[in-house]
Amino acid sequence: MATIKADKVLPLYRDMLRIRGFEGKATKLYEQGVLPGFLHSSVGQEAVPVGVSAHLDKDDYITSNHRGHGHVLAKGMEPERMFAELYARTTGYNSGRGGSMHIMDFSLGIVGANGIVGAGVPIATGAGISFQVNGTKQVAVSYFGDGAVNSGAFHEGLNLAAIWSLPVVFVCENNFYAESVPQSYAAKVGIAERAAAYGIPGVRVDGNDLFAVYDAAKAAVARARKGEGPTLIECQTFRWSGHFVGDPGVYRTKEEVEAWRLKDPLPRVHSWLEQHGVTAADLDTMEAAVADEMDRAAERGAAGPRPDPQAATDNVYAPEGVARA
Amino acid sequence: MRQILMREALREALFEEMRRDPRVVVFGEDIADPMGGSYKVTLGLSTEFGAVRVRNTPISEAAIVGAAVGAAITGARPVAEIMYMDFLGIAMDQIVNQAAKIRFMSGGQVSVPLVIRCQGGPGRASAAQHAQMLEAWFAHVPGLQIVMPSNPADGKALLKAAIRSDNPVIFFEYNGLYNVRGDVPEPEEDALEPIGKAKVAREGKDITLVTWSGMTRMALQAAEQLQAEDGVQAEVVDLRTVSPWDKSTVLASFAKTRAMVVAHQAVRQGGVGAEIAATVYEEMLDLVDVEIGRVGAKFSPTPFAPELESAVVPGTADIVRAARDVLSRGGRF
Incomplete structure (x- = not known):
């Protein structure tokens, strides 16, 4: 392994635990019927956003997708306001106007989860234009799944970022199923290979290996910051749940799901930490603390006020000064 | 200037x-x-x-x-x-x-x-x-x-x-x-015009012609023709912003003329003219003699042949005709 320093691993492991803890709690609440709307769990994919976000600063930007809780937690969102948003409370990140699929916090560089597959790709490219115009060293990361790579937005967005050498990192979480359709059915070429079509580096890593993701993202983010252009990283991973919470996933075999559960990204970091002097008792304590944090966050999130129906159409338009009648 | x-x-x-x-x-x-x-x-x-x-x-x-x-x-x-x-x-x-x-x-x-x-x-x-x-x-x-x-x-x-x-x-x-x-x-x-605000491009008291973009010039020509041939004074409201549109200017003009034609080059069915006409009806229900007409392209793709294109897309003559229809329906013509 890997370029990561040992003292950095423990906080990253904690971030992975927090994603798993958040998803577990949210799933439970959704199954109880107390959360409106859709819920897409990212359990099984935690290593990807944690390994990528380790290289991002607060003023770097990410675009996310429908399965975005992990991306936004790793970028700095707090579970309490996330739960408030999932509960559609005014104390949520989007004041209850977005929900799980559209959660955003521009102050954290989170320009949005997105309900449209592939849509975040050209948006991240556009963020790269801003950075180039302003002459900053910021980087934009676009997270998307294997389904998105067959959309036109993916092709156009990568090509544009490539020809202008924009500071963007395209991170594909290949969990092998676009809802129900297998990646092997949906395309005749691999995902990392597609980078060649745009003349940019394409890297394939074990997305359940935090250290592998960390290293690939480190190189890609550094390349972007130096003005050398975008990289496509394919992280092979798996979602343990169905496409949405409640989807039984009839398109996958029990054996396949079980095989991937054995490749759980968390125990791999857990044993690494134990080998590097962290005691099992300390890790147990951390796990318990995270579980407790999520319980409290959900409780507080739920306690926020519900939006006033009188305010239903707030923010359709921004207020204007001179330019608007 | x-x-x-x-x-x-x-x-x-x-x-x-x-x-x-x-x-x-x-x-x-x-x-x-x-x-x-x-x-x-x-x-x-x-x-x-x-x-x-x-x-x-x-x-x-x-x-x-x-x-x-x-x-x-x-x-x-x-x-x-x-x-x-x-x-x-x-x-x-x-x-x-x-x-x-x-x-x-x-x-x-x-x-x-x-x-x-x-x-x-x-x-x-x-x-x-x-x-x-x-x-x-x-x-x-x-x-x-x-x-x-x-x-x-x-x-x-x-x-x-x-x-x-x-x-x-x-x-x-x-x-x-x-x-x-x-x-x-x-x-x-550094002249600016406000988005969302229509402009009265020609004042008149007999009928309001609401329009925008390329159709505005045709509406102004139609207004000249109505004046010259019928003695009708048409007011032309150039909407300029189609959404969100300037209801108050349109309604103020209509309150004065009580007759209106909405004209656009876009297909008439489901066009913005339908929205404007419906809104004016809703807002002006208490007026007795409300007459509104619409001008728009026929429900067809735009044809290639120039004579067919002219047959589908409306022009000045269509606005004049619609204005006369509206005014005669209202018994004012």
């Missing part, structure tokens, strides 16, 4: 706003020099402002608008050009689901200061994929502003206002207006 062409007026707006605000960036297909845009509106921009702020793009409409959205929400003020209105369909997700909704969905965290310029419209035998007026598609989407100027002064002042607006604007330039010349204030005046 000096007179310049519509295309020159629009070009001046871009130059002035790019000089004023370094955040303004322009990109689209064929817009950089030496081409300077398919209709030369952006001619000279890339030479003055360079390749970082003015970018030719590949033929990638979804990414042109998508990148403009991404740039707009991260601090730039992009003006994206889509070469023909007819090509907006390729970028529809980014317009409808992203640009129009990000502010709303974010709970007001951010605004989307983005202009999508595009041109097109009938009258040049461009056939069914290069001659549509599609404003109704976008008028159905909350969060968008649709600006459709009818003359060089408004074109310039509204494009400047659009670039300064914190909300997404689709800026439709009717192709038939590019070579129209008109009075335009000197650049030093």
